[in-house]
Amino acid sequence: MQPLAKAYIERLDTLAAEIQESEALQAYLEEEEEEQYMELKEAFEPRIAEIYDEVAGSHPLQLIDLETLLLKPEFEGLYLPKILGFTVLRGEVHAERMKYARPQDHFKEVLLAICNSANFDLLRKRIGQSIQMGFALSSDIWVTNLINAIDNKRVRYFLQGQKLERYRLLEERVLGYQRYQRQFRSDNFMSAEFPQSLSELKVLYAQLKRFLLFRVKGGYDNSSIIPHLKAFVENKEFQGHREHMEVMVLFALFFDLGEDDRAHLSKHFNAIRKDTAGFEESYFDYLLELHLSEDVTIAPEADKLMSEVVDHSIEDELSAYYGLMDVIHGKGYTTEEAQEAVKHFYMRREGLSVINECVRQTIYGYFARLVKNLEVADYPELFEISKLYPAYISIFANQQFNQLLKELSLEYVGKLLKKYTDKRGKDYQDIKKFVSTTFQDLGFLKEKEVVEMFKTRRKRKKADA
Incomplete structure (x- = not known):
């Protein structure tokens, strides 16, 4: 996570002052009617959303700090229902149990800010489903402790009413989560924390991986993330671990790197490749996972970038594989030369081997991109x-x-x-x-x-x- 840039803080300060001085807020404070609050919402939430989208697009590691600043009373609870939904979906969920892997403190922080807002009676109409889903994915003890931290009995009763009995069933949590996700499918709200130690790597990696795949799939500007990825690659404590290899692969395949940054990655990648037992097997296992994933597409351009990182002077399966990829993508998969190269490579390995499956997925990818378009x-x-x-x-x-x-x-x-x-x-x-x-x-x-x-x-x- 990173602190919000000064330029964004200044824009937020200006916006907060405008909200407090606005005629819409004065009308709401005098009348205390929902109609006046909705006018306030329509006047200022689009401007908050504009700042949010800018940060999410170019500086996603600053999102949590941005959301925390928006909890200030000067913003009158505007945009908080949306942020509450983001906090629900941002948490890492164990697929087998459909429960959060760790307590979601930021969800709690945003929810408490809403509960303590002077505008709670209006905000509560827009947060029921988010609370229901957040509570369903959290442990009973955690939810009970959160509710008991609320002094206002009326607010406590409201929160207790959001603990739905049906979500005690696994299948209902799965269906509910899927439905809830669809409401936010066009929103960019993902952020992550880069681990600094091996213990953090094991805890934070699933969320980091999800974040990186989200950024790749969305085609966002990832220039602000590259320094963090380089530091991750350099971390000697991480090197040799599966998580480290996976990040290097995503970095090489999908990120727009300059010549120096790609050389930096290549240096570390090939050193680890030579020194780590079982590296080739892990590499192709993960490459196949990416080929089969709906989150990314390994197009010819990605293979070419990876081939630039791979040191072809090292005689191993990576050099052989990317030598073949260079022929397929360079000569064209339609040519006899490429077909002969594929046949020669394929026949020298077990048909059901992972590396051969990667070759099949590469060729199928060509057919799929053509036919689907x-x-x-x-x-x-x-x-x-x-x-x-x-x-x-x-x-x-x-x-x-x-x-x-x-x-x-x-x-x-x-x-x-x-x-x-x-x-x-x-x-x-x-x-x-x-x-x-x-x-x-x-x-x-x-x-x-x-x-x-x-x-x-x-x-x-x-x-x-």
Whole structure:
């Protein structure tokens, strides 16, 4: 975590003064009606949100300090319901139990600020679901202690009413958390603390990893994080641990580094690579995890960046793998030269090995990016793309790879059949001919399944009245 930059503090101070001097606040204090508070909210929350989004976008490690400053009474509780929701979702949750891994002190801090606000009666209308979810993910003892810390009986009763009995069931907590997450899917609120010791690494890593993946997926400006990542890479206490390797991989694959920073990373990466037993196995295990993840995409550009970090003079599986990636991405996966290189590499290793699965995922990624980005009108391109399927199906001889290609292609064909419904039209007939021949040749569909796909559905006649 970092303290909020002086420029942001000055903007907040100015905004707080404007809120206190505003006619909207004076009207609310005189009337004490919800309508006046809503006018205050509409006038100033967008400006708070603007500052929040700037910090979240470019300086995410300053978010907690920003949120703490917004707890001041001068801000009249504005934007706090939103922040409370962020604190609920920011916590690390154990998937098996759907409970927080650690007590969420910042959630408690924000909630207590709302409970002690002069505007609590209005704010309470916007925080019920957040409290319910935060309490459901926390331990009963922690929740009880929090509620007992409140002096106001009316507020205590309100909080006690947010402990829902149904969330005692694991399946209800899972469903509730999923529903709650969807409300914030377009918000940027993730932050993290970089560990400074090995004990902190084990405690804080899951949240740090989630934060880094979030930043990569969102395509945010990560320049403010790079100095912290470099310090993490340099930390000798961390080197050789799985968590350290994973951060180096994310750093290399997805962060925009200058020449000096990439050389710095390469120096540490290759030194650790040589000195750590089992490094290659751990590396490819994690690379496969990233390939299968929905959070990131290992595009050719990412492989090229990683290849620049890898010292190819070291004779090991990383050099062999990224030598192959250089051929695939440089020559093009459609070329015979690349296909021969893949075949040579693949045949020298066990078919079900992790490193071979990474190769299959790389090739599948090319097909997936092409097909998923095809417009319906571009369906002839699928005809051309599918001509490459047999070469890689033959090389890999892997049923899972075949199934992925099948599902990818059928999903696109499904879109085509929704668009082209005229069974006598040229488009429909071209698609039918393609599927009937190619999909059967590839083993994607049996003749009976093709017939069923293109069978005319009879409309039921309406019964006579």
